[in-house]
């Protein structure tokens with residue numbers, strides 16, 4: 001049970017982050033949500049599973065707002081025991097047509113924010129002598145796909161940062177690992193299906209094509225399945241899992 005632990009899940013108003021927050025809340029953790037969009041709906045969903053969650057609306061592209069979120073966690077919850085770095089965005093275009101502002105935003109939100117939350121969470125974890133840092137990377141942290149230069153670069157960066165954090169905490173009860181999902185049907189992926197539909201492909205065909213290109217199971221990974229993996233990484237049995245990049249991808253990386 002995660003009773004008495006506080007979990008901060010970035011980007012947890014939607015998709016995978018909301019699923020991970022639900023799993024952690026159901027296991028007894030106090031949860032702090034972050035992200036945009038339908039915040040109330042996310043809050044209500046988590047409150048039904050456990051305690052009333054906290055919320056901070058930091059824009060993770062801004063280090064100042066991240067620092068403010070970490071101060072809020074310290075002040076209201078006594079610090080972060082489980083840090084889930086999940087917030088992320090995507091943009092799909094070839095390098096020579098890739099908008100520079102999209103590159104900068106993806107590197108800031110998908111990679112640099114992980115550095116900032118981690119550097120600010122670690123002192124408290126060391127003080128309390130327990131911690132879990134779980135980074136939602138991607139199969140794109142280990143292999144590439146065309147037209148995803150910023151995302152692939154950021155996710156490879158997250159896997160590298162995960163390993164460094166694992167080494168720096170290796171002699172402590174703090175662990176740091178990355179989870180590398182294949183396709184999960186969230187708004188981030190629906191957007192890519194919609195691009196195919198806009199290009200004239202039938203909706204069901206667009207969804208099946210996306211799966212068939214990369215994911216041998218031809219089924220989506222679910223946020224609930226990823227939540228179970230996160231719970232395992234939080235458990236005492238996982239204390240020697242350090243610096244892993246753990247894929248859950250319907251066979252994507254087996255090819």
Ligand code: NAD
Pocket residue numbers: 010011012013014015016017034035036037058059060061086087088089109110136137138139180181182183184185186187188189
């Ligand atoms: P999503 O779009 O459903 O959710 C993204 C979340 O991040 C939302 O809560 C959103 O409000 C928040 N967010 C976006 N920009 C933010 C910002 N600047 N500051 C704070 N919060 C911000 O996406 P998802 O598919 O659930 O993705 C979650 C993570 O999982 C991402 O890091 C993504 O790269 C990764 N991932 C997703 C898939 C997939 O197939 N969906 C696969 C592998 C990895």
